[in-house]
Amino acid sequence: MITELGHFCLVIAMLIALLQSVVPLVGTRRNSYGMMNFGSVAANLQFVLLLVAFASLTHAFVTSDFSVRLVALNSHSLKPLLYKISGVWGNHEGSMLLWVLILALFGASAVWFGGNLPIRLKATVLSVQGAVGLAFLIFIVFTSNPFLRIFPIPFDGQDLNPLLQDPGLAFHPPFLYLGYVGLSMSFSFAVAALIEGRIDAAWGRWVRPWTLAAWLFLTIGIALGSWWAYYELGWGGFWFWDPVENASFIPWLCAAALLHSAIVVEKRENLKSWTILLAILAFGFSLTGTFIVRSGLLTSVHAFANDPERGFFILLIFCFFVGGALILFALRSNSLQAKGVFSVISRESSLVANNILLVVSAFVVFVGTIWPYIAEIFFDRKLSVGPPFFNIAFTPFMVALGLILPIGAMVPWKRGKLNKITKSLMIPVCVAILLGCFVWALQAQKTILGPLGLFLGVWIVLGAFYDLYTRTGSKRNLTRLFRLPRSDWGKTVAHIGFGTTIFAISALVAWESEDIRTENVGATWSFSGYDFTLESVENLSGPNYFSTQASIKVAEDGKTLGTLFPEKRNYPVAQMPTTEAAIDYKLTKDIYLVLGDLQVDGKWTIRTYIKPFANWIWAGCIIMALGALISLSDRRYRVAAGAKSISRNEIEKT
Amino acid sequence: MTMIFHKLIFIFVIAISCPVIAVEPDEVLDNPSLEERARQISRDLRCLVCQNESIDESDAALARDLRVLVRERLQVGDSNEDVLQFVVDRYGEFALLRPRIDGVNYVLWWFGPVFLIFSIIIAVTYVRNLRKISKSSNDLSAPLNDEERKKLKEIMGD
Numbered sequence: 001m002i003t004e005l006g007h008f009c010l011v012i013a014m015l016i017a018l019l020q021s022v023v024p025l026v027g028t029r030r031n032s033y034g035m036m037n038f039g040s041v042a043a044n045l046q047f048v049l050l051l052v053a054f055a056s057l058t059h060a061f062v063t064s065d066f067s068v069r070l071v072a073l074n075s076h077s078l079k080p081l082l083y084k085i086s087g088v089w090g091n092h093e094g095s096m097l098l099w100v101l102i103l104a105l106f107g108a109s110a111v112w113f114g115g116n117l118p119i120r121l122k123a124t125v126l127s128v129q130g131a132v133g134l135a136f137l138i139f140i141v142f143t144s145n146p147f148l149r150i151f152p153i154p155f156d157g158q159d160l161n162p163l164l165q166d167p168g169l170a171f172h173p174p175f176l177y178l179g180y181v182g183l184s185m186s187f188s189f190a191v192a193a194l195i196e197g198r199i200d201a202a203w204g205r206w207v208r209p210w211t212l213a214a215w216l217f218l219t220i221g222i223a224l225g226s227w228w229a230y231y232e233l234g235w236g237g238f239w240f241w242d243p244v245e246n247a248s249f250i251p252w253l254c255a256a257a258l259l260h261s262a263i264v265v266e267k268r269e270n271l272k273s274w275t276i277l278l279a280i281l282a283f284g285f286s287l288t289g290t291f292i293v294r295s296g297l298l299t300s301v302h303a304f305a306n307d308p309e310r311g312f313f314i315l316l317i318f319c320f321f322v323g324g325a326l327i328l329f330a331l332r333s334n335s336l337q338a339k340g341v342f343s344v345i346s347r348e349s350s351l352v353a354n355n356i357l358l359v360v361s362a363f364v365v366f367v368g369t370i371w372p373y374i375a376e377i378f379f380d381r382k383l384s385v386g387p388p389f390f391n392i393a394f395t396p397f398m399v400a401l402g403l404i405l406p407i408g409a410m411v412p413w414k415r416g417k418l419n420k421i422t423k424s425l426m427i428p429v430c431v432a433i434l435l436g437c438f439v440w441a442l443q444a445q446k447t448i449l450g451p452l453g454l455f456l457g458v459w460i461v462l463g464a465f466y467d468l469y470t471r472t473g474s475k476r477n478l479t480r481l482f483r484l485p486r487s488d489w490g491k492t493v494a495h496i497g498f499g500t501t502i503f504a505i506s507a508l509v510a511w512e513s514e515d516i517r518t519e520n521v522g523a524t525w526s527f528s529g530y531d532f533t534l535e536s537v538e539n540l541s542g543p544n545y546f547s548t549q550a551s552i553k554v555a556e557d558g559k560t561l562g563t564l565f566p567e568k569r570n571y572p573v574a575q576m577p578t579t580e581a582a583i584d585y586k587l588t589k590d591i592y593l594v595l596g597d598l599q600v601d602g603k604w605t606i607r608t609y610i611k612p613f614a615n616w617i618w619a620g621c622i623i624m625a626l627g628a629l630i631s632l633s634d635r636r637y638r639v640a641a642g643a644k645s646i647s648r649n650e651i652e653k654t
Numbered sequence: 655m656t657m658i659f660h661k662l663i664f665i666f667v668i669a670i671s672c673p674v675i676a677v678e679p680d681e682v683l684d685n686p687s688l689e690e691r692a693r694q695i696s697r698d699l700r701c702l703v704c705q706n707e708s709i710d711e712s713d714a715a716l717a718r719d720l721r722v723l724v725r726e727r728l729q730v731g732d733s734n735e736d737v738l739q740f741v742v743d744r745y746g747e748f749a750l751l752r753p754r755i756d757g758v759n760y761v762l763w764w765f766g767p768v769f770l771i772f773s774i775i776i777a778v779t780y781v782r783n784l785r786k787i788s789k790s791s792n793d794l795s796a797p798l799n800d801e802e803r804k805k806l807k808e809i810m811g812d
Contacts, residue, residue, distance in 0.1 A: 235711055237711065240706060240707075241706075242706045243706070267805070267809070270784075341784050342781065342784065343781070344778070344781055344782075349777075349781060352777050352781070353777075356770065356773045356774065356777060357770075359773075360766060360769050360770045360773055361766070363765070363766075363769060364765060364766040364769075367762060367765050368762065371753070371762050375758060375759075375762075379757075379758045381747065381757075381758065382746060382747070382748045383747045383748055383750065383753050383754075383759075384700045384706075384747075384748055384749070384750060384751050384753065385751075385753055385762070386698075386700060386706060386708065386751025386752065387697075387708070387751060388697065388698050388751050388752035389751070389752050389753060389762075392752075393763070393766050394766075396766075397766070397770075516677060516678075516679050516682065517679055518679045596678075599679075605678065605679055
């Protein structure tokens with residue numbers, strides 16, 4: 001019954017989305033306040049309906065209602081509650097429902113926080129948002145309906161993939177979606193600006209918080225996924241340049257570019273057309289990501305359940321929205337006049353450089369991702385593009401970005417003097433170079449990557465602190481720091497996070513060490529300054545799996561540090577084994593132990609990895625996200641939100 | 655969604671292969687420099703039955719065979735390039751994770767640098783033109799107008 005209610009709400013939501021996409025837009029043409037205001041009502045209503053639909057699907061999963069096809073295929077009665085819930089979005093239909101729910105959430109937030117938006121702009125934005133929602137709701141209802149029943153009702157479900165039964169991964173998709181779909185707001189604002197034919201500093205101020213929020217969620221989502229891969233997949237890799245990973249990374253790069261260029265629109269009323277184009281591009285890549293994952297295009301060799309028909313549908317949606325937006329852009333972008341003037345050495349120029357590096361690198365990743373298909377279809381060459389390519393082709397852009405970042409962050413608007421900035425950044429540069437050289441001399445294997453990463457990390461982090469320091473004025477009055485706008489603090493924090501991640505990635509890749517051996521129970525071996533003792537190997541059983549667990553004592557200089565328990569699990573329902581690495585998280589390095597197979601001679605295969613600064617990768621991501629959060633709490637956005645009640649009342653009066 | 659589907663494929667692969675993890679102790683060569691070269695080559699070779707994994711990371715049986723093959727070739731005295739060529743002759747260039755820089759692949763490898771240079775030229779031209787247009791109407795050294803003053807106050811005071 002509850003399932004049918006959900007199904008009903010889903011269909012009604014589709015009809016509401018249709019009204020939401022048409023009525024407010026017509027209202028702007030006819031100058032009808034009632035019609036324009038209908039957008040707000042519809043957006044709220046659509047959100048509530050989809051919330052009910054999503055809740056009823058969740059109810060079906062939690063109560064293990066196996067008469068619902070989706071539940072039977074993706075859940076099991078013995079599964080822990082958390083994974084029954086995360087199972088809702090651990091499959092195609094449920095994840096698409098989450099997608100539109102979040103889309104509706106963003107649409108409704110535009111109503112809740114957009115009180116100070118000009119009513120015409122708001123109506124147009126909600127209209128575009130409604131149209132995107134409509135397209136995806138049609139897609140769900142007609143090709144991927146999560147509420148379908150099956151008969152006969154199976155006795156039990158087929159279980160969620162065990163690799164996905166993990167707290168880190170349970171919340172990975174919702175964050176990614178918040179990011180992907182958050183970019184739809186930037187897109188809607190861009191299209192609305194094109195329809196309205198005007199874009200000014202205020203527009204930049206409105207669009208930036210949405211982009212910031214989207215970028216924040218994408219950052220967390222990507223970090224969660226990467227952390228999960230690190231501890232779950234059993235060899236401590238954290239990024240694989242896989243097509244589906246790239247599908248989330250490309251929008252992240254574009255969103256990063258967009259939130260920088262929106263600053264220029266807001267502060268200087270320049271780069272308007274470019275920012276609009278970027279907003280379309282960023283959401284376009286989000287849709288491409290959805291298309292890539294859904295169509296099975298990029299997994300043709302081992303396509304498992306992806307449906308080409310669904311892929312085709314999403315391709316249509318993509319062509320309609322991105323194509324339409326680009327045509328609109330071509331027709332209207334000339335009307336967007338640039339106002340501010342700036343010289344080659346200026347904050348504006350440095351933000352342009354930032355944009356070039358981010359967008360070109362995003363395209364490099366994109367081309368690398370689709371190249372195997374282009375080569376096969378057009379040139380009849382069956383080839384692969386893997387991590388070695390991306391590492392070579394992508395890394396230089398990040399190095400260049402890191403190099404210019406501290407300078408660009410400090411150079412004044414309009415026109416600056418380079419020698420003044422280089423003078424003030426002398427100390428960070430020298431410290432960074434010295435540390436880099438020091439580490440170069442120290443390291444056993446001479447790699448350039450480690451010292452370079454350290455140099456960049458120190459340069460970016462110190463540069464960010466130095467930027468703050470110069471803000472104390474000539475009298476070095478530290479209290480001035482507390483009066484700085486939050487967006488300045490956000491910028492500093494986010495840049496520190498970026499520097500941390502860059503350093504950590506290069507340190508891990510350059511200085512990681514690995515040991516593979518077979519040992520008897522009771523044996524002791526040393527590696528990288530630690531002594532390991534394989535104390536025992538036992539068979540255990542968990543709620544829905546069996547496990548073989550080793551106890552390995554770790555000691556340093558005769559002092560016991562602790563015992564680690566690497567496991568191998570077997571999930572009988574899903575019939576698959578997983579490796580649960582045991583990780584001793586330390587500040588500067590992780591000790592990463594993996595239990596392998598029992599050999600014929602009675603020895604166990606044990607892998608030991610020492611992963612320097614691994615935690616710092618995700619710590620850096622969290623710091624970046626924190627920076628975005630601080631920036632988001634800036635007064636000028638809150639002032640904007642505060643204006644809501646007044647203008648809303650005014651509208652209701654009219 | 656992304657990770658999930660990546661992993662789904664991964665699982666599919668695991669399900670059809672035996673559960674061992676990457677390089678096995680019995681494969682490791684006694685000669686450390688040869689082993690290091692073998693590891694390097696392994697990272698550039700694709701596990702042919704996996705989704706985007708190198709044979710160095712993969713636990714599939716075929717990946718193991720390839721790892722052993724790479725080590726055999728190295729022991730015979732092949733250079734790194736010879737080994738890669740040997741694998742390509744057998745399995746095609748699909749096995750290479752680092753696509754060769756030849757033919758149409760020039761487009762792939764040169765896309766980034768060319769696009770970058772192109773963008774820089776466009777950006778510099780744009781900034782130059784801004785100044786040219788503005789020179790007549792808006793001199794950079796001119797005092798701030800009211801709007802700019804207001805904005806300055808906002809930026810400084812916020």
